[in-house]
């Protein structure tokens with residue numbers, strides 16, 4: 001059938017008639033109440049939908065029912081509270097109730113890297129099985145988790161085989177609707193998205209998804225409808241492109257040090273080119289978080305599986321792994337490879353500002369390397385202290401300080417790993433009285449080298465001599 005012809009067909013008219021029935025009952029279930037699931041559920045409730053969030057983590061669900069949110073995300077706590085109190089946002093661990101609730105069944109569970117770097121789909125497929133075990137009528141199953149190309153087919157086959165085993169013939173659709181929100185700005189990103197990618201193979205489902213997203217699509221059309229496999233690939237393409245920009249800049253920063261050039265001046269020089277732009281070209285001590293590292297790896301692995309060697313992705317990952325060690329190498333060199341007994345203040349534990357997420361954070365590589373080399377670390381982060389306590393509760397060489405200033409007390413140097421706003425303009429004179437010596441290793445280039453020198457600091461940053 002030619003593109004467009006299907007819209008005139010009797011088949012499509014029947015589907016449109018069905019839509020009217022579905023529009024009456026646009027309830028939503030979201031599986032997974034983490035960074036993506038909780039934001040998705042809350043924002044969909046905020047525009048008036050009846051949303052039920054399901055998670056297997058009982059503790060998390062209890063906290064949410066009591067108006068507490070288990071993660072730090074600016075603005076989220078109030079929205080959760082308001083919508084929960086208004087009765088539009090509810091929480092459950094009961095999978096049967098969850099499946100019964102929504103016409104739309106969002107899958108927003110984790111897809112961590114498997115041992116070989118591929119995305120581990122066990123959680124996604126467990127949800128698919130739960131939906132199939134419990135569904136009694138038509139459902140739209142929406143992959144919001146970041147999943148490799150072909151996952152929608154696997155989800156569809158999984159549901160089909162369970163329904164067959166149940167001797168049930170129930171209609172369902174599977175949609176790819178990848179999420180592009182940024183931790184730290186997640187509410188704004190969801191409410192005012194750059195784009196809403198909808199991958200479907202059924203025009204009726206596209207219409208229903210458009211209706212669901214219409215409150216977020218009023219200013220101009222942000223919906224990009226495409227086929228399912230392209231939608232799945234779009235998410236990996238976006239994250240890999242951003243990771244590539246960062247690794248490219250870090251490669252250049254290292255080169256600038258050899259060439260006695262200043263990478264910050266180079267950054268301005270190239271960012272002014274509208275084809276390049278200023279975003280995502282900050283040099284630093286590597287990217288981390290729950291997405292870029294695992295998504296670059298997973299795409300590389302996908303390429304391998306189809307017999308394609310994605311050399312650029314391999315390089316992006318290698319450059320990033322190396323960059324996470326740059327700060328330690330500078331410190332080690334400065335102290336003539338003898339860090340035994342030294343104390344380092346560490347500002348920033350989260351992988352980026354405005355989140356408490358420490359997954360794959362550069363801070364972890366640095367603090368573990370310092371401790372392995374015989375040093376101890378006094379760390380401070382405005383939001384990630386609980387997360388650090390959870391991860392490093394057995395590590396007695398890591399002291400979690402009560403404030404940025406307290407972390408400096410008697411330290412041989414300060415290391416900066418996350419560019420939280422409160423680190424941008426500290427009282428450098430007061431800092432000198434706390435540090436053993438005025439020495440800063442800055443993995444985010446927060447300060448001007450000339451100014452630091454004039455203040456009497458030895459200041460070592462990235463890509464600048």
Ligand SMILES: NC(=O)c1ccc[n+]([C@@H]2O[C@H](COP(=O)([O-])OP(=O)(O)OC[C@H]3O[C@@H](n4cnc5c(N)ncnc54)[C@H](O)[C@@H]3O)[C@@H](O)[C@H]2O)c1
Pocket residue numbers: 031032033034035036037054055056057060108109110111123126127144145146147179180181182183290291
């Ligand atoms: N974090 C981000 O910034 C971001 C942005 C875009 C896309 N993504 C993608 O979204 C997905 C989720 O990421 P996240 O950061 O929200 O993960 P997360 O680890 O914060 O949350 C996942 C949640 O799923 C729950 N879960 C696991 N199995 C379940 C099941 N069978 N039923 C119900 N709940 C279950 C877990 O208990 C957990 O609460 C991943 O694929 C990720 O790559 C993340």
